[in-house]
Amino acid sequence: MIRKAPQELPQRIVFFLVPRFSLIAFTSALEPLRLANRESGKRLYSWSLVSVDDLPVRSSCGIPFTPDAKLDELQHFHTVVVCSGEDVQKVDDRRIYSWLRRVDRTGVDVGALCTGAHILAKAGLLDGYSCTIHWENLAGFLEDFPEIEVTPELFEIDRNRFTCAGGTAALDMMLNVISAQHGHELASEVADQFMHERIRDQHDQQRMSLPIRLGVRHPKLLAVIKLMEDNLEEPLTRIQLARDAGLSTRQLERLFRKYLSRSPARYYLELRLNKARLLLLQTNMSVIDVALACGFVSASHFSKCYRDFFGRTPRKERGLPSLAGEDDED
Template sequence: MPQQIAFLLVPNFSMIAFTSAVEPLRLANRASGKELYRWHLFTPDGKPVAASNGIQLTPEGAADQILNYHTIILCSGIDGHLYEDRNVFALLRRADRQGADIGALCTGSHILARANMLNGYRCTIHWENLASFTENFPEVEATAELFEIDRNRFTCSGGTAALDMMLNMIGQQHGHELAAAVSEQFIHERIRDRHDHQRMALTARLGVRHPKLIQVIQQMEANLEEPLSRGDLADAAGLSSRQMERLFAKYLKKSPARYYVELRLNRARLLLLQTNMSVIDIALACGFVSASHFSKCYRDFFGKTPRRERAGPVQRSPAEAPVLAGAE
């Protein structure tokens, strides 16, 4: 002791994910009365790097110094799926060969996957990046868990999930009592485990508690690629089609068909911005029968065609982006 941890920050990293990972280490030292952990910051070129909120952090050195550490945590955020630095990839692979434990926060899983560091490992990523991640890396076992710890890889979905992942690791290394004390200092009512949901419950997201309506929407979310018919949705919830229509009009101010197509269009937008899939492949993956029908629906909803969307300015990462109109 202390355990030396290298944080590798790439441009536009998520500040909340980074602080959620480093602050538990600080409080573990304070609560235990011992220096259990010591952390050091590095960037690809050794120069200050800005988080997605614009705040710059000054590192101790460049990425090649991570080879001196047994625990390395890659911090990413906006546009992590576009990050390309062959030197960083090579350094991470070399650290892996040296036996380092390597983790990733937020969209850092994209970077590890691009460096061929996740083949044969379980990993997770922010729920808005999950669909594009699985399309880009079908050979990687990606889950929707809050975080994943698989041998010498650990990944989290971003945001405050990093806090729970680090609390679990502190508990494994130094006992649950210390982890609980750190959690209490944060006024964090409980330490979530990896199986906790990334997303808020539908009732909280929508502000609706009608169980039949929630059941229908759950069916919609689970069947975006092959949309269910109105009759099938109603039958699965024990409703008539007219009852279902009335519930959507009362609570969501739109028809079931409109709500369903907006779910599929929002999924399509994420795939357009985060993958190299063709427009027709995205259309089919989101339940549209043809590229022309998809393009018309997309233009009506977003005010631009799918091709124009993809050709526009670089968009913010979904892990940081505002909720789209019509999204849950």
Template sequence: MSRTEIGERPHHVAFLLVPEFSMAAFSSAVEPLRIANMLAEQEVFTWGLLSVDGAPVAASNGIVFTPSGGLKDLRRGNTVIVCSGLNVQKYQTKPLENWLRRQDRLGVNLGAVCTGCYILAHAGLLDGYRCTIHWENLASFTEEFPDITVSTHLFEIDRNRFSSAGGTSPIDMMVTLIALAEDRDLAQQVAEELIHAPIRDQTEHQRISLPARIGARHPKLVQIVAAMEENLEDPLSPAELARDAGLSTRQLERLFRRYLNRSPKRYYLELRLQKARQLLLQTDMSVINVAMACGFTSPSHFSKCYRAFFDRTPYRERGLPGPHLARAVEQAEDFARG
């Protein structure tokens, strides 16, 4: 993104607040702009808050923000940043899609923090662009938008599109954008003022390293767990995992028992069930399709494993009746209607 693409001074940013947006991500995006103005001792950036209808919007923590207007009230804007968070699918609407497409036609830069990329993707505005999204939403996003290039990086800047994963990563993204719009010295001063130096590069990953996550640095174990995470839809057999790591199946068992206190088969199953829960909560995929996406060929086996691990069925997870109960309800309704 070049200086001319960002626009002339003052660079104006409109933050579109979607209900249940992440306050941490929003604050991390707006504060660097305020600090840049303070340090530059002039109005380098201006900003405003929008909601779809102009009404107050509650963040995911319950704090309510009053915007300056609705979509129709945007008078000028070099940049629009979509700020969302929980249950983002609920707030995707045709009017919002049409408005975002219109901004794109007008040459407005489009950004997103946390789960905002879901809204841009649903509007067809990420086709041919790189983006990123919070790691918890990555599985559901790739299932719904398989043709969009999505990374696990902290943030992505691709021409007039930019996105960050949420949390504090918008600080790094906005500081980088400040460097592009103004100069790197100002950007570095902003980062230091936020006690966020050094500035993290956009290619850094969101999550802590795999050895840190599993609490072990054994190279063979790390290699095997990475292979498991990359093959959740088509699980590898213990023999395949052991062979690829240059181990026997007995050595594989001992390795997992020693460091993770469970068998490799059990650990693999837990990874697949965790992905299934994310898909159930974050997508409209059918339970059967979720089962298949997580390597279960039998819906009944999936339901049994899910209930044993989470103490509720996949249908109950969504607040839906199970398939047998659903059919019984339909039959009762048909009988009542005569």
């Protein structure tokens, strides 16, 4: 429904702020609405800020935002946007979920920015819908909500649900909404004001391509790295990696030493450990389950590798006391 022109103007939008919400995602969603009003010469959109307890909410960078409406006094709005960011998996306030379910029953559009899909999922509002989330939170979301269809898209609009990956993806999502509701010409005028030279669609990638991200363009090396990223739970052997890329194991070693200053085994291990850290911080999976999900055969081997790389054990990463036998030194 959010792709259709509203039946009445202005379209009233409620931004629900969750502590540590992403400031760039929030402003990237809000500012296009302001500029759409200015460029069109009409009041197409209006907005309100709310929080669960009607108190100021600090953003991810610590700047506080004061709600301008009381949650239980809101009336006659068309759209709700949940704004969250860091540590979303720690949010566990039943008041949020019950309010979202209540407003959903009125037929309004319900969406989320950045990690807000996690909150919608916990409220049961993504069952039967497609959604997306920031790439850094994708693995954790898949573990927590395996029954929900989550994609790596820049944003997803599925009937009266919309989600975006956060950051400037919120800008592109809102530009697409403005285009669908009020025409491409207006959306282009708004994009020009942002010096945003291209309006991305939902299928654009969230992350930079491997060559840009790594500063490497050797096709066979990139092919091996892609294989590694696609096989973290059941790591491929050095022989398998070399064979699939059409290389000898010696050539494989030389490529990694030349371009990445480390061995293939070391690079692969770092990929798996970085995924493990995200799962530890974003899910309630046990340490052994995280270890298995990242290709380690035992918790002890995983803990040793993790401490060697990050300087702390997996349990200490979560702020938990170490178990007997673990090295507590940092």
